[in-house]
Amino acid sequence: MTSVPPYCGSPYHYHRRKTRVVCVGDVPLGGTYPIRVQSMTTPDTCDTEATVKQIIRLVEANCEIVRVTAPSIRDAENLREIKVALKRHGIQVPLVADIHFTPNAALLAADYVEKVRINPGNYADRKLFQIKEYTDNAYEAELERLEKAFKPLVLKCKHNGVAMRIGTNHGSLSDRIMNRYGDTPLGMVESALEFVRICETYGFRDIVLSMKASNPQVMIQAYRLLAARMDELGMDYPFHLGVTEAGDGEDGRIKSAVGTGTLLDDGIGDTVRVSLTEDPVAEVPVCYALVKPYNDRLSPGALREPPLPEPRPERIELRVSDRPTDALDVPEARHPYAYARRPTRVVDVGGIRLGGSYPVRVELAPHTSLTHIGELVSELEGLVRPARWEQSPYEIIQLRVANEDDLEACIAVAQALRTRGLTAPLAINVRAGREPPLPRAGLTRLLPHAAKLNVNPVATPDVASWGHTLDDLIDAAKATGIPIQWDLSPQSIPAHLPLPPIPTFPHGGGKGRLPIPVSPGEGWGKGERDRTLAGLGETALALARLCQDRIFEAYLMAIEDAPAIPAYRLLAGRLAAEGFDVPFTLKTPRLPADDALLQASLILGSLLCDGFGDAIEVVSDLPAADALRLSYNILQGSRRRISKTEFISCPSCGRTQFDLETTTQRIKAQTSHLRGVKIAIMGCIVNGPGEMADADFGYVGAGPGNINLYVGKECVERHIPFHLADQKLIELIKTHGKWVDP
Structure with a gap:
């Protein structure tokens, strides 16, 4: 168990990280300004016409900052021609010169652009992959050499009013850093801090920092660690976010959503780029889709902040009063700076094992209704036994049973699948309220065809009826030898559970039962959100204790219709504190087809990269085959399960x-x-x-x-x-x- 990590105010609430404002030309970023969107040109920088045409297309797509590579003096000199041509076209957009290996090009570029990006791993070093022990004196001598090489650019940028991004790349750490800190997030952070300290020595603080990697998990850990180090050192520089070398198509967007989206949800990030192997114009709408939920939180007044940053102290002191208060004082069961899979027991679902060290499994519900048995069986056969070798199969099929007609249809589907030689486990989804979801005789007939019973326990007014209904389900599952998955939602929170004092809800409601927003994620007041999360945690504990009392260990838990990332974090913390090692199925809220790719990647990827999850379920309006592909691609993008090249x-x-x-x-x-x-x-x-x-x-x-x-x-x-x-x-x-x- 770890305490609340210092990289953010709370793991259960969104609080944007406080930073100074840095102006890139006339575009201020950081502070309370919107999270900015940027991209990078792909033509040869000396091809002025092609570069200018692409910049114009990017600006027309609402790109706010454009980066241009300057690998040589000749390229840096041509930045002047590019600026002149843009002015002739009436285009005013801040340009960033991208520098690797060539300090002399950086010095020249600083005369023409609004920001210079340098890579601390290769600005004054060459990567030779040499193993070498540095004494403290030798290391200090290296830093003096570094300062001598870097000082001219610092002074030039300060004099010209040009901002600087110190952009660490996981793939190009210097041998000096590699030998002292290793190929680690800590090494990435310390690589940037070497350069930040030199900037501060000369009073230059118009700095933006980045920690890019092609592995989203490494990138997430590095940015979090950087944020923590900023607080520790009294620094408040804004961050530029991005997963480098993300790739193209669906895979590139998934990796970007996993890495960048996770950090944005942590409150980290002031400008973003999605690095796709595509036309850079295609990057811009993806960026806007990722930042929109967080920019939408800004108050109108925040957009009227003065265009120039107010003077800031050289160091800031973070006071207790600066940190947001958190009514959810729950110790966490994750380490935000290093991956460790959450330890759980193993549960068998029809021969497929979940939890422990087994692969993260994929569960999905088809859209075809149980009333169309033939059509449903054909659809499931195509998904369980794909026609193309490169497709990954359904591992667990979920069918919802709401009444006795559904029960009969479900049994018919199970028998038809068995007749065709298809053995994919069936998870039967039922709701349990005051009365059992189905007559006892019906359950007795249905459960032999099931490999798992997914139960959404609906709250009842008294503890007796709540426990009695769930006791019956546990007895039925034990008798059949199948596990139960408790699908917890705000509607599951029983009135008899002790919960925190009810605050005044800004969206209505009063004392008594928890008010449930119609659309989770919209209209969640902080008070009702806290109470919902706390209630889910207490409900999970009550169910775990009930199963313990009944000597029933074959169960899992999942969250529905609630803010998934903080809810799973809180459940993990509450259960771990009581010694329960319950496996989790990570579920998204129901997502529209257009939003499913990025939102499912963000929600599931964030949790997977933190070590949570033994199975996943994408709940969306996507066709089942598309949701299945997306599920496996998210697992691959999160580095949790490799299923293709x-x-x-x-x-x-x-x-x-x-x-x-x-x-x-x-x-x-x-x-x-x-x-x-x-x-x-x-x-x-x-x-x-x-x-x-x-x-x-x-x-x-x-x-x-x-x-x-x-x-x-x-x-x-x-x-x-x-x-x-x-x-x-x-x-x-x-x-x-x-x-x-x-």
């Missing part, structure tokens, strides 16, 4: 010497059948070897017309002509025994 691909920029988007699509078409193999496709060397360190194979641009191939971090073939590189990659995969014929 994993691709790590960068979004391209002016450094890339080939069409990365079409190349990625081409390589995917040839290798997407290699389940479990990780392939990195990188435009250049900047982050290549580092970001693809956990990849099996790497395909990295090596100058015009040439590709280098990697196995892990080792370059094994150099300067392969572009037209031969695909086949050489396949041969390399075969040589290492990872190839199978499609």
